[in-house]
Amino acid sequence: MRLTRTFYSYAVALFVCLAAVGLFLLMTPQSRTERIPKRDYSITLANFNRAVPYTVWGPAQDPGGWVPNSNRIADGANGAKVLYLGYATAKREHAMFAQSGEQPGAGFGNRMANSDKSVGTEQVNGQPWDKRFREDKNQRTLIRTLPGVTLVVTGTADWPELAQLAATLREVPKPA
Incomplete structure (x- = not known):
């Protein structure tokens, strides 16, 4: 009973608890590398292609490191x-x-860009894409309107990275 009433006893108990936590942390495997979950989109793209009547676009390949x-x-x-x-x-x-x-004119590009104000155009594979920038969200957007479909590449990535993704886009053939 006396052992739990002294400062020394509390210090020993605290040390034992901290040592146990430290040993646990040393023994637990930890990864110092970033792991971003990869999600295959091929089935989603194929299902979308079956569900819509117009020409569907998709990446021919993912940009390197993406x-x-x-x-x-x-x-x-x-x-x-x-x-x-x-x-x-x-x-x-x-x-x-x-x-x-x-x-x-239905506003899909404007909604995706969170802006209706163009800040210029970007040439990607010889085709003009409308540029939008929303400063408060650090959001850049490239928009290309084609007959029957609007393509949008957007995000916090810089203009060259967005153009890199836009450059990979190709028409996806309809399934037979």
Whole structure:
């Protein structure tokens, strides 16, 4: 009983507890490398291609050092389907490719960019893409409107990285 009433006893008990925690931390395996989960989007892209009547676009290959980490199909405005493919870039920023068959002028590009103000154009594979920038969100966006579909590349990545993703986009053939 007397042992628990002295400062020395409390100090010993505290030391024993800290030693046990320290031993536990030393024995527990720890990874010092970043691990970004990779998500294959090939099935999502194929399902989207079957679900929509227009020409679907997708990356011919992922840019070097990029990790595809999300993908989904959602319902957009007026019942239009929207495809989203998310990436962690080589510089560990965020980039996303999205496309929708909303009617031109329906605002899909504006909603994705969080802005309706163009800041110029970017030539990607000889094609002009409209540039948008939302400073308060550090969001850059490239938009290309084609007959029947709007393509959007957006995120916190810098302009060259966004252009790199846009450059990989190709038409995906319809399944037979």
